[in-house]
Amino acid sequence: MAAATLDPMMVDWRIRFGVLALVWGFSFLFIKVGTEGFAPFQVTFGRLLFGTAVLAVAMAVKRARLPRGRRTWLHLTVAAFLLNALPFSLFSYAELTIPSTLAGICNATTPLWGMVLSLVALSEDRPTRVRAAGLGIGFIGVLTVLGAWQGFSGLDVTGTMMALLASFSYGVGWIYVRRTLTGTGASNLSLAGSQVGLATLQLAVVTPLFTSLPSSIEIVPLLAVIALGALGTGFAMLLQYGVVAEVGPTTAAMVTYFIPVIATAAGVALLDEQLTWNTPVGAVIVLAGAALTQTRGPRSATGAVRASGSPDKAAAPQPATPATPASRHS
Numbered sequence: 001m002a003a004a005t006l007d008p009m010m011v012d013w014r015i016r017f018g019v020l021a022l023v024w025g026f027s028f029l030f031i032k033v034g035t036e037g038f039a040p041f042q043v044t045f046g047r048l049l050f051g052t053a054v055l056a057v058a059m060a061v062k063r064a065r066l067p068r069g070r071r072t073w074l075h076l077t078v079a080a081f082l083l084n085a086l087p088f089s090l091f092s093y094a095e096l097t098i099p100s101t102l103a104g105i106c107n108a109t110t111p112l113w114g115m116v117l118s119l120v121a122l123s124e125d126r127p128t129r130v131r132a133a134g135l136g137i138g139f140i141g142v143l144t145v146l147g148a149w150q151g152f153s154g155l156d157v158t159g160t161m162m163a164l165l166a167s168f169s170y171g172v173g174w175i176y177v178r179r180t181l182t183g184t185g186a187s188n189l190s191l192a193g194s195q196v197g198l199a200t201l202q203l204a205v206v207t208p209l210f211t212s213l214p215s216s217i218e219i220v221p222l223l224a225v226i227a228l229g230a231l232g233t234g235f236a237m238l239l240q241y242g243v244v245a246e247v248g249p250t251t252a253a254m255v256t257y258f259i260p261v262i263a264t265a266a267g268v269a270l271l272d273e274q275l276t277w278n279t280p281v282g283a284v285i286v287l288a289g290a291a292l293t294q295t296r297g298p299r300s301a302t303g304a305v306r307a308s309g310s311p312d313k314a315a316a317p318q319p320a321t322p323a324t325p326a327s328r329h330s
Contacts, residue, residue: 013243016239017254017255020243024232024255025260025262025263027232028091029224029266029270030228031091031092031100032100032103033220033221033224033271034047034092034225035095036218036220036221037214037218037221038214040092041089041206041207041211042211042225044203046226047232048084048085048088048196048200049200050229050230050234051229051232051234052196052197052229054233054238055238056193058193059193064187066186069184073194073198076194077202081199082173082176083170083199084196084199086166088199091107091166094106096159097156097158098159098163099271099274100263100266100267104259104263105279106167107166107260108257108260109138110171111138111256114171116171118175128295130295131292133289134291134294134295136289137285138289140285141282141286141287142164143282145278145282196234196237240255261283
């Protein structure tokens with residue numbers, strides 16, 4: 001009885017959806033705070049380590065079996081790099097020089113990259129006027145956020161490009177997952193846990209090569225990294241699985257559009273980050289364009305649901321874009 005009472009599925013999906021948006025939105029603040037006490041690679045490693053711990057516990061409770069087959073594990077290794085190790089590290093490095101608000105908005109470009117890549121890599125995705133218009137609108141939104149008419153003055157180009165590259169990596173990763181990990185027979189939880197675990201191993205190899213242990217451990221950055229991993233990577237993915245299973249990947253993917261709003265509010269309110277008019281205006285334009293790029297005909301929509309394995313991530317979208325194995329959207 002007690003266990004059933006604590007089951008997240010007993011909570012209305014709208015509440016879980018809201019919690020998911022909050023957790024992913026605050027992830028950019030956690031990254032910023034984490035980098036104040038740790039090197040970017042250390043932040044990413046900690047994030048993946050604590051995220052893996054949460055997913056491992058969930059797999060043990062549900063008795064989820066690990067994926068089988070060398071080919072599946074090879075594909076998971078690539079997915080771990082594209083969807084976790086690389087973008088998580090890029091966002092951590094980006095936030096050394098750019099505000100968490102800008103990083104959160106750059107993350108919102110993931111659907112735009114996903115559309116461009118899907119048109120090239122997925123034969124079932126066909127361009128429509130609405131989707132093409134959405135891509136153009138989204139691009140205008142990015143230029144607005146960056147203040148292109150001012151010559152990008154005051155903008156840290158390197159940090160911004162890292163954040164955009166991280167979002168691009170999510171797009172590549174989701175396409176890769178759809179092409180290689182559909183129909184493996186393994187559960188989404190098993191695939192996600194294995195993927196994040198592999199990403200943790202990748203960072204365990206890289207981190208010691210490029211960083212040294214900090215001379216002292218500050219409690220606030222440490223708590224931020226723990227929250228980033230346990231909540232923003234592990235718990236959030238579990239929440240997403242439940243939401244996708246209950247209301248479908250299309251509705252669940254809408255969480256993507258709330259993330260930059262929450263990231264911006266958190267950065268301004270808690271980190272005193274400055275916000276000029278073009279940032280929120282550009283973000284709205286980006287989100288409008290991204291929403292348009294996700295419109296599909298009946299046939300494409302069916303294919304999308306089938307390809308997602310129904311359900312994660314952020315593409316899960318991991319939300320990726322949200323809705324496939326293990327993502328995350330930061």
